[in-house]
Amino acid sequence: MKELVDxxxxxxxxxxxxxxxxxxxxLDSTNLAHIEGRWRPLFELRRRExxxxxxxxxxxxxxxxxxxxxxxxxxxxxxxFLFDFFVLECGGxxxxxxxxxxxxxxxxxxxxxxxxxxxxxxxxxxxxxWNRPKLxxxxxxxxxxxxxxxxxxxxxxxxxxxGRIGLHSLxxxxxxYRDAIGMTDLGADSEGVHKGLRYFELSSRDAATFxxxxx
Amino acid sequence: MKRTMTLNLSDAEMSVLDxxxxxxxxxxxALVRQALRLYKSVDDRLARGEKVFVxxxxxxxxxxxxxx
Numbered sequence: 505m506k507e508l509v510d511x512x513x514x515x516x517x518x519x520x521x522x523x524x525x526x527x528x529x530x531l532d533s534t535n536l537a538h539i540e541g542r543w544r545p546l547f548e549l550r551r552r553e554x555x556x557x558x559x560x561x562x563x564x565x566x567x568x569x570x571x572x573x574x575x576x577x578x579x580x581x582x583x584x585f586l587f588d589f590f591v592l593e594c595g596g597x598x599x600x601x602x603x604x605x606x607x608x609x610x611x612x613x614x615x616x617x618x619x620x621x622x623x624x625x626x627x628x629x630x631x632x633x634w635n636r637p638k639l640x641x642x643x644x645x646x647x648x649x650x651x652x653x654x655x656x657x658x659x660x661x662x663x664x665x666x667g668r669i670g671l672h673s674l675x676x677x678x679x680x681y682r683d684a685i686g687m688t689d690l691g692a693d694s695e696g697v698h699k700g701l702r703y704f705e706l707s708s709r710d711a712a713t714f715x716x717x718x719x
Numbered sequence: 720m721k722r723t724m725t726l727n728l729s730d731a732e733m734s735v736l737d738x739x740x741x742x743x744x745x746x747x748x749a750l751v752r753q754a755l756r757l758y759k760s761v762d763d764r765l766a767r768g769e770k771v772f773v774x775x776x777x778x779x780x781x782x783x784x785x786x787x
Contacts, residue, residue, distance in 0.1 A: 585756070585759065586756070606756070607753075607756030607757070607759070607760060608756075608760055609760075621743075622753060663749065663752070664744075664745050664746060664749035666744075
């Protein structure tokens with residue numbers, strides 16, 4: 505159900521050392537068990553704390569706490585023609601998860617440098633709650649989200665899409681995609697299923713820059 | 720896992736494939752993959768009873784897209 509495709513490094517913030525992380529194509533019941541048994545309780549705890557202190561979910565970096573990965577996995581497994589799943593494992597836990605789409609109306613570029621060319625659309629990307637600044641006081645691993653963005657770029661290159669990727673960001677993640685990854689902010693959708701969310705794209709040129717930088 | 724197949728095309732068909740690959744900057748494999756995804760997405764919509772239309776640039780004409 506999943507296949508090891510690469511090994512990357514994550515910075516353990518507590519020790520200051522890099523650790524090997526396994527990148528898998530696909531996911532299995534172990535990953536879903538990690539998400540339900542380890543991610544969700546932490547999300548729930550912070551959600552309740554945020555509510556009690558009148559903070560928004562964006563302010564505690566937990567806007568995606570309600571995502572149901574089991575349902576998403578089922579949808580992807582039923583349609584491997586369009587969807588791919590990737591998980592990143594390190595330290596005995598699932599550290600991040602990514603679902604991509606490679607066909608359909610979201611898979612065409614809006615970027616002025618190459619409008620209408622095909623791209624990989626990032627349906628969902630999430631890192632484990634214990635890796636998130638603002639959600640926990642001392643995040644564990646750094647680099648999990650960036651590693652999976654790199655995975656989407658690699659998939660785009662493999663599909664001959666020039667490294668182009670696109671996504672709609674939750675408000676709390678906009679700064680990450682814009683400033684940390686270097687994606688272009690193409691504004692909020694005014695209609696459709698992503699109405700109100702800002703659309704970001706990594707152009708072919710920016711993808712090359714992203715891949716050339718040592719992280 | 721990826722599989723390999725042999726595709727038999729006429730000269731005319733191969734010319735179109737070559738020209739489109741050149742125009743889109745894609746290999747034959749990538750172009751066929753994209754064409755298959757497009758075909759399937761249209762076919763899925765038609766199977767649900769939806770219709771796909773093509774509109775002229777000046778919006779004066781709109782025709783229904785017919786596929787196999």
